[in-house]
Amino acid sequence: MAFANDVRFAVNRSATLERLREILPPHLLLVEEEELRPYECDGLTAYRALPMFVVLPETESQVAEILRACYALGTPVVPRGAATGLSGGAMPHEDGVVMSLAKFKKILRIDPVSRTAIVQPGVRNLAVSEAAAPHGLYYAPDPSSQIACTIGGNVAENSGGVHCLKYGLTVHNVLKVRGFTIEGEAVEFGADALDSAGLDLLALINGSEGLLAVITEVTVKLTPKPELAQVVLAYFDDVQKAGNAVADVIAAGIIPGGLEMMDKPATHAVEPYVKAGYDLDAEAVLLCESDGTPIEVAEEIERMKAVLEKSGATSLVVSQSEAERLRFWAGRKAAFPAVGRITPDYLCMDGTIPRKRLAEMLEAIADLGAKYGLRCANVFHAGDGNLHPLIMYDANQPGELERATAFGGEILELSVKLGGTVTGEHGVGVEKIDVMAAQFTPAEIAAFHRLKAAFDGKGLLNPGKGIPTLARCREYTQTRGAAAVTPPPRF
Amino acid sequence: MDAQLKEWIGRIHDAAKAGQQLRIRGGGSKDFYGLPSAGDVLDTTSWRGIVSYEPTELVVVARAGTPLAELEATLREKGQCLPFEPPHFGSGATVGGMVAAGLSGPRRSAVGAVRDYVLGVKMLDGNGELLAFGGQVMKNVAGYDVPRLMAGSLGTLGLMTEISLKVLPLPPAGMTLRFAMSETDALKKLNAWGGQPLPIAASVWHDGALTLRLAGAVAAVRAARQALGGEEVADAGAFWQSIREQTHPYFAGEKVSAAALWRLSVASVAPPICCSGPTLIEWGGALRWLRGDQGAEQVRNLAASAGGHATLFRGEDALKTAAGAFHPLSPVLAKIHRNLKQAFDPAGVFNRGRMYPEF
């Protein structure tokens, strides 16, 4: 489906091409349609657009020159990592250039003493932990896409993982970001120290979805590996009981290393694919992890088991070896592709709600599934209240994508109503651009646009993404009705 | 809308129209911090109270003028805390001031800073518009992360009215150890320990002694105590309080109080920073305090070559005005700062000159 990007540019194609040819050797500049095709979408395959050109710079000076040229010519630039993003953040702009950072894949330095790694943005998330492993260190944020997604994309989305309840999101684990403004000026956010002078711009760069700067180098914190980690699988005969158990664990003063949930449709999709060994009769499973010294873990696991039992778990299984622990997690981490195998297409929602509303939300999702006549598998970063309902549909069946989109939209509106947000970690991109109007007032949206202009006055970096135009907001409120829009104050 | 907010909106509109400034002030406990700023005082202390607190959600929402002491007492009752141990620097400290100052205490290197715990803010911008960003959930990437941007912004971007914060359970066990050690050895040890899964919560090196706080599960603290050695310090609470609140003789002693106090935030692995006066080190080596009368430029160069920046934390106004309180920004960052000020406070109403003279 085409995404109707309402931010358009009158771009001089031949002038742009001429300048790019001066900057880049031919193999780093893609111009022909068949070369451009592979770049037409990211992980959100429902939306596609063909870019004018794709550039694959190899050096910072090429990045700077390309940006300066595009800035001078008024040509939009869309930064791109591994394109695993699920909100269309890296989807091209028809009037613009895609800048892939795929060639920036060097780990520049692993420093075990300062416990930091300096990496280029195209380095894969997992590669950082692998390089740090000989020192007993790892990079804590572990998105399920970690074998493929890049650090640049992680920073741009402020990605989370199954262990971020205890170890934080990307924003908590990045010390410094080097990059370039759309004007081609080198800029550094953060420092080798724990804070830096002036406003905390590093906080803005994390989660900026490629709208504020192009990231070319990232210094991340490395965390010492705990001596031991064990995970409890807690099975429930009722999803709502499982939802309530999550709140109970936190209420008991426990901060698990990870606290994730899958419902029956999710485990049934995963099991044939990964053979994690899940009990397929249960309506839901919680994965609750403890890490620390062996005695600490033994004590905490006992506390966790007691709480989970009291919350109504029908059976509890504790991983007995590192291999078994990894197998249990492999099932969870493979949930998206596993669902991808049992349905032609799926949409992944990403709302976050207060934990205590989990049971309520699960019930609502079941009702919506019936209303729209579509299947939905639920995979939750439950400890954080971050939900990934996977709505299954078939794009070849007329009207199914529209129904799936409407289904998802209602989940997100409900997330806002329950005191949460439309996106916990996947970003707004193009996917949630309209529903942003359910969460923010026009005045807030306008403030976001002014903030963007402080970095990018011409609005050339990843235009039309992340923050809706005020016209889009008006259209959304008119079609969805005022009821869909939560008025402030919202917290 | 509440009458208080209406009154503030009126004052913001009036100030903007008249080209005047407002100086946002909570309890005034951090008046010393940053540069002296111009304008009529806008007192936030009447806008107080905890709006919601749900221990099971690990989230508390408070009005900006709420006394920090009241907030912390409320959390303590439920066995929870602000883990970053923000300094009060006086009995009147407010929640809004804590976020605006962005200062964190001894546990910062282990658990993160104020900014890492800010989940949402409601604020009045320079147009007098009431805006809400973020919220009450741990993960939220809808729109730019304005709530974290507000941490440490010293009131230059707007008047925060309500703040939502993540809280954590108090650690079940704690213990303080002391080692006689040179500065060089302490820095080496702290960085080596930092690479191991030890429950180190805080550290102070001063005057030949390294003091280490452990916090965490009972078993973890016991195991670490075995592994680390050192001498156990009984009743160390007062010591850590004196570091957090800067009532320790290093900060507040009579002899030293006239000399300027510099805060150097640097790479934890940076070697000892040589200066004329005495030093105190926190955050596993990442925070170095320096006392003395050395030139601002010299201190700033030392901090920069150690991977960080230097703040003239306490010093006479004349010195601050001459040297600036905060480390100078690169031209490109300075431009972004000016633009952001323009974006949030186009008429320059709020806390003019508090952070940098140019805005």
Ligand SMILES: Cc1cc2nc3c(=O)[nH]c(=O)nc-3n(C[C@H](O)[C@H](O)[C@H](O)COP(=O)(O)OP(=O)(O)OC[C@H]3O[C@@H](n4cnc5c(N)ncnc54)[C@H](O)[C@@H]3O)c2cc1C
């Ligand atoms: C199976 C699967 C599982 C996933 N699981 C998780 C999960 O557990 N947690 C999670 O948070 N996400 C998850 N994701 C989403 C996705 O992997 C993350 O958002 C990831 O961080 C994107 O990285 P990327 O390199 O693929 O970035 P891309 O998709 O290429 O880009 C993402 C955004 O970042 C921008 N960008 C990329 N590189 C740069 C750069 N160098 N400078 C400036 N901007 C840049 C792009 O413009 C775009 O807006 C999952 C995705 C899949 C397909």
